[in-house]
Amino acid sequence: MNKFLIATCLVASLSTQAFSQANIYPAKPQDKKIVLLGGTVHVGNGQVISNGYVTFEKGKITGVGDATTVKFSNTDATIHNLNGKHVYPGFIAPNTNLGLSEFESVKATLDFREIGQYNPHIRSIIAYNTDSKVPPTLRSNGVLMALIVPQGGVISGSSTAVQLDAWNWEDAAVKTDLGIHVNWPVTPRFRGAMGGGAAGGNNNTANAISELERFFIEAKSYNEVPQAVTNARFAGMKKLFDGTAKLFMHVNLQKDIVAAVNFAKRFNITPVIVGGSEASYVASFLKEQNVPVIINQPHSLPTSVDQDVNFPYKNASILNKAGVMVAISIDGYWEQRNLPFMAGTASTWGMSKEDALKTITSNTAKIIGIDNIAGSIEVGKDATLFISGGDALDMITNSIEKAFIQGRDIDLDNLHKQLDKRFSQKYGIK
Numbered sequence: 001m002n003k004f005l006i007a008t009c010l011v012a013s014l015s016t017q018a019f020s021q022a023n024i025y026p027a028k029p030q031d032k033k034i035v036l037l038g039g040t041v042h043v044g045n046g047q048v049i050s051n052g053y054v055t056f057e058k059g060k061i062t063g064v065g066d067a068t069t070v071k072f073s074n075t076d077a078t079i080h081n082l083n084g085k086h087v088y089p090g091f092i093a094p095n096t097n098l099g100l101s102e103f104e105s106v107k108a109t110l111d112f113r114e115i116g117q118y119n120p121h122i123r124s125i126i127a128y129n130t131d132s133k134v135p136p137t138l139r140s141n142g143v144l145m146a147l148i149v150p151q152g153g154v155i156s157g158s159s160t161a162v163q164l165d166a167w168n169w170e171d172a173a174v175k176t177d178l179g180i181h182v183n184w185p186v187t188p189r190f191r192g193a194m195g196g197g198a199a200g201g202n203n204n205t206a207n208a209i210s211e212l213e214r215f216f217i218e219a220k221s222y223n224e225v226p227q228a229v230t231n232a233r234f235a236g237m238k239k240l241f242d243g244t245a246k247l248f249m250h251v252n253l254q255k256d257i258v259a260a261v262n263f264a265k266r267f268n269i270t271p272v273i274v275g276g277s278e279a280s281y282v283a284s285f286l287k288e289q290n291v292p293v294i295i296n297q298p299h300s301l302p303t304s305v306d307q308d309v310n311f312p313y314k315n316a317s318i319l320n321k322a323g324v325m326v327a328i329s330i331d332g333y334w335e336q337r338n339l340p341f342m343a344g345t346a347s348t349w350g351m352s353k354e355d356a357l358k359t360i361t362s363n364t365a366k367i368i369g370i371d372n373i374a375g376s377i378e379v380g381k382d383a384t385l386f387i388s389g390g391d392a393l394d395m396i397t398n399s400i401e402k403a404f405i406q407g408r409d410i411d412l413d414n415l416h417k418q419l420d421k422r423f424s425q426k427y428g429i430k
Helices: 002-021 135-139 197-224 254-265 279-288 311-321 334-347 353-358 362-368 415-426
Strands: 033-042 048-057 060-066 077-081 086-089 091-096 143-148 155-163 173-183 246-251 272-275 293-296 326-329 385-388 400-405
Touching (some): 091 293, 135 415, 197 254, 246 254, 279 293, 311 326
Parallel strands (some): 173 246
């Protein structure tokens, strides 16, 4: 009982401390036309307008083009003269438990996995915490949207795309339950993996795949005819089989990637590969099957001892050159603030700067299915974008000066900035 009380007090203390240090509120809806004038507009689809303009009203982009061909009046619009600064579409984090985890060392604040192996009925969005102090730290680096992904088990549950400035999860949700996430059973690479030697490990993997296939078959049959008794787990697969949700297969090794794609194709589903550490080894296969890949954690060690030590940096570039649609992600939740620099690394290892930008903007939006409203600066899409004083993919020059989510001028303050100011004043550093 004493341990329980201590843990409870610790959580309360941490929460009180965190909430007392940051007073950041969601922005009000856009009420006046805004013009961004004279900046370098990175559209997000590969196009760059060196002296461009962007206009938006009521949260939607209404104009994009060459600034030398138009004139605007201050009477009916707020004009921001950018003088050579850069405009980017909001970056999208495509694989994160953001909002489902707050303090990694306090179990009570972790809500990203459920018990059991098959949980397609679990909805990550209803546990999403908009009061988390983490999203503001991401927005300060241009990450304005995210796909909130559950973890654990064989089928983890469904993911939802959110924008990162909201009062509650209903406000945050951009597209709910857009994908089901499957952790593909791993084939042991070395003898002794998974216990019992290579043969025993392979048998365990084969059994796990057979069990997963049986679940898919039963769920598909369940959803094809009316049922007298509801099975929540099978019902949770309905969107997958009727094509309204995507199948995200979390898998890394080349043999497993091929097996996972072939498994999905047996159910007439084209999956999205998440992880893909060795995806470029089977790039031609993925291109042929029209399978996109969300590369995870480019800043990591190779998966085998005989790989080029720089291979993780090149992975996205090789896939891109092969014609595979590729996005980039990064582990965890608070780490998402470094997402643009993962894309920046890809741009120095074989990708052009604008192709690298697409891996966290338009490609990501297309892969997760929100490209009708996000991912690029185009007329009709949400005005979710930001202004940077320098190259937003470079950690040295990245300097987010102003950001908009659905046209709302959001607060770029965060707990980190407040702590920096507080202690800089204390020690007279600034």
